[in-house]
Amino acid sequence: MSAPTELRSTTRTAGRRGRRGPATASEKRDAKAALFFLAPWAVGLVLITVGPITASLYLSFTDYSLLAPPEWIGLENYERMIDDPRLHTALAVTFRYVFISVPLQLIAALGLAMILDRGVRGLAIYRSMYYLPSLLGGSVAVAILWRQVFGTDGLVNQLLAFFGIQGQGWVSHPEYALGTLMILNVWTFGAPMVIFLAGLRQIPEMYYEAAAIDGAGKVRLFFSITIPLLTPIIFFNLVLQVINAFQSFTQAFIVSGGSGGPADSTLFFTLYLYQKGFGALDMGYASAMAWLLLGIIAALTAVNFFASKYWVFYND
């Protein structure tokens, strides 16, 4: 999944639309081959994704403990959400996490992509190095590492002590714990960075040359050429990272030992959902929560697409 794929496929659809008429024999053969190669994916999609999603929609209207068959209760689960203070905490924590860490992550990704794009020796090595955290960021091992690094006797405090500052347990303080998870998310900027890098390569050099001849400085070049031409990529990264961030689970689960603590300060929505479903054995409520999350993400994505009309520039 990468930006260019998305862009290209849109073009192809537009091209196809123009031609109507009976399919030729070779086209039919192609269609059969396509179906054959799509089959494994389609089976997986139906069994592993669509099936459970549909089932969870049904379960969200039931009282389901996992241990006994579900009982239909209509909209009760959804009504209960209105007076659930922990759900509201979870939403607040998740929104704060998404709205602060995603922009920071994209800025970091773009900044580094710009530096690497200037033609650094050993680019492939740097690119891989910076990409690595993206692969590791969601892993249990890194979350454990994070707990150590930001602990009372962790690396961060040892560094601070070097400068004579008395640190504290960052992950175990309700005011700072979420901040450490945001830093973790920003640190995994590798994936958007690689996409930015690809996008930067597609900006024709001649634009810069022409602007430079007209006397534009570096800042002007950045804001008048790089940013506008990069907006489709920024948009793509934004949508993807927002969706990802909403679904964050592992980091908070491991760092807080599954509790979302200290004092619910890292209670991600998905973590609370998990606690409700498997801890409290209230799978009906957890399913309703999953649909609420899906609704929130869908709505935000729609808003994103709507707003994109006003700031995303497709150069043709």
Add this chain to the structure above:
Amino acid sequence: MSQHSTSPFPPSHPPRARRRSIATTAGLAVVGLLLAGCGGGDGGLAPAEASPKTSTSAGGDEKVELRFSWWGSDTRHALNQEVIDLFTAEHPNITIVADYTSWGDYWDKLSTTVAAGDTPDVMMQEERYLREYATKGVVQDMSALTSLDLSGIEEEILSAGNFDDGQFGVPTGINTYAFVADPEVYAAAGVELPDDTTWTWDDYIEVTTAISANSPDGVYGAQDYGFNEPGFAIFARQKGEELYNPDGSLGFSKETLAEWWSMSLTLQDAGATPPATKSVEVENGGPEMSLVGTGQGGNSLFWTNQLGALTSAAGHELKLLRHPGEADGERTGMYFKPSMYYSISSTTEHPEEAALFVDFMLNDVEAGKIILSDRGLPANTSVREAVQESFTDVDKQSAAFLADLGPVIVDSLATPPVGSGEVVNIIKRINEQVLFRQITPEQAAEQFMSEVEQATS
């Protein structure tokens, strides 16, 4: 390495956004939805309809296959396998499939397999979940099973798994919640170990404060006790109250709970316990990272079957102490708790064979010699006697501690109500709020009571 000059202008470019039809936008939004649906796989939302278990085996002399599920460490997996081998050697027609996971994953896995209609025939249970599984009809009343002899277990212990007119769980062994003291930290601070048969809560504050005052930075008198409810249950019982009444309602007053949390703040203020961030960290680290486990503190509260792990983490002998306030309270608060239970599925095709296996683990001396104190001190008193000499020094120490304690214990706790599995999370979260002074002990007590009532109603 000039990048730009080598990359030609991309051949295809998308149409303008302005031209994009609403349909396309909607289509992309659907893609967004699918992306949202695909990613993660957090917690496995996939449900499965409960359906009656079907099996092809017909019983009789035919081969019988049972599945036994438990949680635990590698040590437990190894010794359970030994017990299974021993059992199947005696009963060649029975095969036992071992099904094990860590504690953290066990309950997720068990509830999911139950939902899938694939409940294990024999499973390990814990008091906080037992009633839930029993009322939902997942585990069966074992008192009617003829292959299971429960006569070797003291009535008082056995009763913990007995409610709603049925024996839904059989205790594997016993435990008690006690203070674990590090004599070396006491000695280094020049503080004498207290006489635990007489000490009061005031003594506790005094002793732990003195240890902190006379120890180097980073060594404390005690670990905070507020993260778990068993400690409070004992405190409440010393005042003639209970954590839960037998009918599952709350059995303590708001004042008692507020007092318990105020005392924890008193200890924190006096420096007897670490600052809040450190307390949270230590708590999340388990026995190995506890203050006593790392030589950073004089006292920590633990279950007696964790003494082995604590001792090997500390690297030297530790001492078990009774709770303060046992002598001067209205009554003694400490109790024996079945460390775990064996339960049998209500949908098993082979209840008698399953009972035979549980009976073997419970009453067979040879099996007892393998299991030793892995599940607490053996519940069957004659097995406990018989395996005593095979115990390690640590086990002997806890066995002696429990034996001494026996006469002063009044009764065991009532089986916690359905939903009490959540209480451990509730108290942990509220205690964090107390330690960070986000709420007062009175507010904390109120909040705890209302949340627990909601969770267990």
